[in-house]
Amino acid sequence: MSRRVGMEASFAIAEAVKLAEAEVVAAYPITPQTHIVERLSEMVADGEIDAEFICVESEHSAMSACVGSSAVGARTFTATAGQGLELMHEVLFVASSSRLPIVMAVANRALSGPLNVWGDQSDVMAARDCGWIQYFAENAQESFDLTLCAFKIAEDPQVLFPVMLNIDGFFVSHVVEPLYLLEKEELEGFIPPYQYPFPLDPRRPVTMGAFAPPVLCTETRKALEVALQGTRETILRVWKEFGDRFGRSYKPIETYRTEDADTILVGIGCYTETASVAIDTMRARGEKVVMVHLRLWRPFPFPEIRAALQGAQKVLVFDRCIILGGPGGPLCSEIKSALYGEEKKPKIFNFIGGLGGRDITPRQFEDMIARGREILDSKVTVEYETIGVRE
Amino acid sequence: MAKPDYEITWKDLEIGCIVTEPGSASQYKTGDWKSQRPVTDKTRCIKCGICYLFCPEPCIGQDAEGYFEANLFYCKGCGICSKECPTSAIRMIPEES
Structure with a gap:
């Protein structure tokens, strides 16, 4: 049965990532997201989750590592905030255009300058056109539920898009709230195994992130836009399925x-x-x-x-x-x-x-x-x- | 490629624009970018292969007699081979219109 606990939203996200059995977490710590990856690094170190934790030197590298791990078919998670999201900026577009179902939590934060680590939505709004599915959670329960849904949505064969889960920095990320955690058995079958249609594999070579000259680029953008708009049905279906199974449903x-x-x-x-x-x-x-x-x-x-x-x-x-x-x-x-x-x-x-x-x-x-x-x-x-x- | 690139519609593209056919970039003609092309004077060529090593494309190969020649389907006419040739055997001549 689900447990009612008092927990910070950041830790609730880490619990959801653990339940989803993410295989790779590549992240760089940045306020106010830090507690999410801090908790995940403890889980990896303590053997609570069988995942590779890649400590990188910047957020640009974090997202690049996520692109690589998702491309070989590993369930991949990262988290960032504010300046970190902006440092990832160019790679965000590579992740979406390559249709890699990375899940990322963003603890929304103001952008410099002046330097400010507190919450507002300048970061996500500056990244709104990067081709990711983006949605917002408003409290710890939603953060937990919608992280689980993010993996299911992102990896659905009809979707294959990265998902950005936004929570307001501090006002959500750092607040301890009562919420219901799901147990592993309850979640059984909710998130099917991740199967990328063309994983990087020497037995079946493919080229990812290739060059597209003017004769092809318009077609690639049209295909991406149609596919992103087409994710709506799956997003709605997954949120409904979550509601039917666990009693908390979400709408656009x-x-x-x-x-x-x-x-x-x-x-x-x-x-x-x-x-x-x-x-x-x-x-x-x-x-x-x-x-x-x-x-x-x-x-x-x-x-x-x-x-x-x-x-x-x-x-x-x-x-x-x-x-x-x-x-x-x-x-x-x-x-x-x-x-x-x-x-x-x-x-x-x-x-x-x-x-x-x-x-x-x-x-x-x-x-x-x-x-x-x-x-x-x-x-x-x-x-x-x-x-x-x-x- | 099943069709020439100018016939590919957005619906034909693989997910993520992944290229599933290995080596398909070899069909991409870069030779029409050049404004000059290399011509080798075989009487001066000592078959050292420096042009082959320096060609950034790399489109220089050895023929049956061991001489090095650029494949003009790919050669962009940069002139590095001509610049590096120790015997000045490679001359760049204007591409005919």
């Missing part, structure tokens, strides 16, 4: 208090849990506010977002990242693009906050919603407002 977007919406707050990551406290308070006052949060980020859940936001008059999007020199926050930018072609469009306004580890309280979410409604009722003159910034 989650909605909270959806009845008779007037204003919808949209977010991604753990701050949406804080925001839902504000939603409850406002609902108690009779205000028609709704929370919609994305779990799936890539492939972007266009149909679910369109359905969830249909009929709303006002949509407020909360981002924990600024697209420098661009339209504001990346989530809002994509929400707007998802709705642009719709006949009936809500008014949309963007708030940015929670940068570099700054807390956002339920009260601030209440103020944000009130302020957003006020702005949308008058003439909108700016792309976004920044929450809590000292003017």
